[in-house]
Each structure stands twice: as structure tokens, then as C-alpha cells.
Amino acid sequence: MTLWPKKAADLIGGTLFLTLFIxxxxxxxxxxxxxxxxxxTDEAAVILYVWVILWSxxxxxxxxxxxxxxxxxxxxxxxxxxxxxxxxNLLIGGVAxxxxxxxxxxxxxxxxxxxxVLGISFMLxxxxxxxxxxxxxxxxxxxxxxxxxxxxxxxxxxx
Numbered sequence: 741m742t743l744w745p746k747k748a749a750d751l752i753g754g755t756l757f758l759t760l761f762i763x764x765x766x767x768x769x770x771x772x773x774x775x776x777x778x779x780x781t782d783e784a785a786v787i788l789y790v791w792v793i794l795w796s797x798x799x800x801x802x803x804x805x806x807x808x809x810x811x812x813x814x815x816x817x818x819x820x821x822x823x824x825x826x827x828x829n830l831l832i833g834g835v836a837x838x839x840x841x842x843x844x845x846x847x848x849x850x851x852x853x854x855x856x857v858l859g860i861s862f863m864l865x866x867x868x869x870x871x872x873x874x875x876x877x878x879x880x881x882x883x884x885x886x887x888x889x890x891x892x893x894x895x896x897x898x899x
Contacts (some may be wrong), residue, residue: 756795760788761890783857787865794868798875803883818893825887833880844870846895 767781797806813821847870850862886892 745765745793749795753792753800756788756792760785760792763788779857783855787855787860787864789856790865791868794872798868798872803879818890821893822887825893829880831883831884832862833877836880839879840870840873843873860895 754866763781764785767785769779770781771777786836813824815878847866850866854860855862855865883892
């Protein structure tokens with residue numbers, strides 16, 4: 741059973757991707773079909789692309805689908821896996837946690853600038869990066885908690 745926050749995150753991610761696809765089709769049709777390129781479609785596509793990638797990495801793509809170095813993981817025992825899981829997530833979560841204040845300061849500073857064509861505040865454009873960092877901290881904390889409980893250590897990582 742999927743929880744409603746996961747369903748909501750998937751719906752938002754899907755809507756962002758669908759919107760990106762529609763903007764892309766409009767852009768290609770206008771440029772190549774009517775020889776009338778539109779500046780707003782270029783800008784909207786770039787902004788939506790940033791949002792789709794960062795939103796999906798933060799909330800849609802499960803941890804098991806992210807890049808993993810499974811050669812070492814698959815060759816060690818459970819206690820070593822626990823150490824690897826804790827150390828790796830301390831590193832990732834710690835760096836993300838350390839970066840949140842400075843990243844937020846920059847994103848908040850960019851509120852004063854807007855995109856040239858659509859006039860969208862760059863704070864809104866770059867906000868999903870802050871969300872990604874927060875999600876990394878939460879995911880890392882959850883992974884560390886599960887490692888101490890012994891959950892997920894027996895799983896073989898496979899492509």
C-alpha cells in the first residue's frame with residue numbers, strides 16, 4: 741500500500757514531466773512546423789527540466805534505484821554492511837545538512853532576480869535544490885535508523 745505523501749510526490753513529478761513534454765512539443769511545433777520559435781518555451785523547458793530532475797531525485801526515485809557500488813556491498817558480511825550503510829549515509833546526510841543553510845541563503849538571495857522571458861523568480865527556479873538537500877538528510881537519517889535495526893542489510897544490490 742502506497743502512502744498518500746508518496747502518491748502526491750509521484751503525481752507532482754508526473755505533472756511536471758507531462759508539462760515539460762507539452763512545452764517541448766509546442767516548442768518543436770512552433771520552431772520547425774511554423775518557423776516561429778517562441779522564447780518562452782525555451783525558458784519554460786529549462787526551468788521544468790531542473791524541477792523534474794531535482795524533484796524526482798528528492799521524492800520520486802527510490803533509494804534502491806540510485807547509483808550504488810554493489811561489488812563491495814555484495815562481497816561483505818552483514819556487520820560490515822551496517823558500517824558501510826551508516827558511514828555512507830552519515831557522509832551524504834552530513835554534507836547535505838551542512839549545505840542547507842548556505843544553499844538556502846543563495847536561493848533566497850536569488851529572489852531579487854527573475855528569468856528574462858517569463859519573469860519567474862530565480863528563488864522558485866532553484867528551490868527544488870533545497871528540497872533535494874532536505875530530502876537527502878531525511879533519507880540518510882532513515883537509512884541509518886534502519887541500519888541499526890538491521891533492516892535492508894541482507895538485500896543484494898543488482899542492476
